[in-house]
Amino acid sequence: MSQDKPIVKCSVSNCNFWGENNFCHADAIMIDIDQHATRRLHEEFAGETFDSDHHDHARTSSATCCHTFKPK
Structure with missing residues (x-):
């Protein structure tokens, strides 16, 4: 199993983790279903442990959304 990070492309250019060629530069990415979109989650995820043990x-x-977003 490779230890390399997966390539993640994003179109949200005002995110702190948005990089050249639309690549996401976050250390980790939190994705949830839209049903949980209004949950109060930590604002900064990259480099932190995600507080999410549920499975949906x-x-x-x-029907999914990325909670890693942090505005520039």
Whole structure:
């Protein structure tokens, strides 16, 4: 199993972790289902442990959202 980070592309250019060629430079990425979009989560995730032990099922990719976002 490779220890390399996966390549993650993002179109949210005002995120602190947005990099050249739309690559995400976060150390870790938190993704949840939209049903939890209003939950109060930590504002900064990269380099921290995620506080999320629940497991959910998303029927489509459009039912998910990224909680790693941190504005520049």
